[in-house]
Amino acid sequence: MSMPRDLAHLLLDALFPPRCVACGASGALLCASCLAGVSAPTPPLCPLCGRSVAPSGNGDTICALCAAGHRPTALAGLRVAVDHDGAIRTAMLAFKYRGRKRLAEPLGDLLVAELRRWELAPDLIVTIPLHVRRRRERGYNQADLLARRAATRLGVPYLRDALIWRRETPPQVGLSAAERRANVRDAFALAHPRLTAVLAGKRIVLIDDVTTTGSTLGAAAAALVTAGPVAVYGLAVARPSPHDDYALRAVRGAAARTSAGRAARA
Numbered sequence: 001m002s003m004p005r006d007l008a009h010l011l012l013d014a015l016f017p018p019r020c021v022a023c024g025a026s027g028a029l030l031c032a033s034c035l036a037g038v039s040a041p042t043p044p045l046c047p048l049c050g051r052s053v054a055p056s057g058n059g060d061t062i063c064a065l066c067a068a069g070h071r072p073t074a075l076a077g078l079r080v081a082v083d084h085d086g087a088i089r090t091a092m093l094a095f096k097y098r099g100r101k102r103l104a105e106p107l108g109d110l111l112v113a114e115l116r117r118w119e120l121a122p123d124l125i126v127t128i129p130l131h132v133r134r135r136r137e138r139g140y141n142q143a144d145l146l147a148r149r150a151a152t153r154l155g156v157p158y159l160r161d162a163l164i165w166r167r168e169t170p171p172q173v174g175l176s177a178a179e180r181r182a183n184v185r186d187a188f189a190l191a192h193p194r195l196t197a198v199l200a201g202k203r204i205v206l207i208d209d210v211t212t213t214g215s216t217l218g219a220a221a222a223a224l225v226t227a228g229p230v231a232v233y234g235l236a237v238a239r240p241s242p243h244d245d246y247a248l249r250a251v252r253g254a255a256a257r258t259s260a261g262r263a264a265r266a
């Protein structure tokens with residue numbers, strides 16, 4: 001006999017009220033006041049990569065990076081929900097490196113809000129699979145937890161394990177955009193040929209926790225595109241700078257040894 005997970009969570013929350021990972025306030029893992037302080041890329045956004053662009057007359061301006069060819073070509077578009085700083089950066093660290101899985105709820109809700117602003121109406125949600133190397137280190141896939149939350153809230157089917165890594169790839173840390181693309185080129189494949197029938201003709205949203213240049217999402221989208229979907233769009237919670245991506249990994253060891261409260265005050 002096991003009680004429903006939601007009930008178990010309610011009981012646990014009553015006994016041990018969650019504390020905000022960013023400010024330490026009691027009541028929620030990411031409190032309303034911290035969420036209210038979260039910023040997001042300012043519209044107008046580049047339709048291809050979601051970065052802010054200077055306002056223009058036609059409202060459909062492609063950013064300089066995309067115009068110069070630095071974009072994941074298999075993606076019909078890419079958006080991030082919020083900026084990677086403040087409470088979000090602290091929360092992403094806790095979610096990725098300190099095992100705070102239930103942050104998938106508030107962070108997944110940010111994805112839901114972004115999809116509504118985007119007005120995409122996807123038919124299907126898919127995620128980046130957990131890299132073999134990271135599976136050994138950590139054992140859970142943050143992208144999967146986020147996608148499950150978003151799919152449930154949106155009432156959109158979620159196809160778990162649609163993709164597999166075809167090979168081990170070195171970390172993207174410290175690589176240029178072009179190097180990142182080369183590093184993950186052909187890195188993904190459909191998990192099974194029969195998935196083609198499921199993916200064909202669909203508007204697919206591909207979810208990852210963070211994206212920097214979009215190269216990993218782009219490589220995964222390239223594998224999905226072989227099945228003949230209408231379009232594949234990429235969505236992540238936030239976009240760290242390449243430098244911050246490095247910092248995320250560099251602080252990993254320290255973060256694992258730091259309590260949420262101490263991290264919040266740091």
Ligand SMILES: [Zn+2]
Binds near residue numbers: 021
């Ligand atoms: Zn807070």
Ligand SMILES: [Zn+2]
Binds near residue numbers: 046047049051063071
């Ligand atoms: Zn762009």
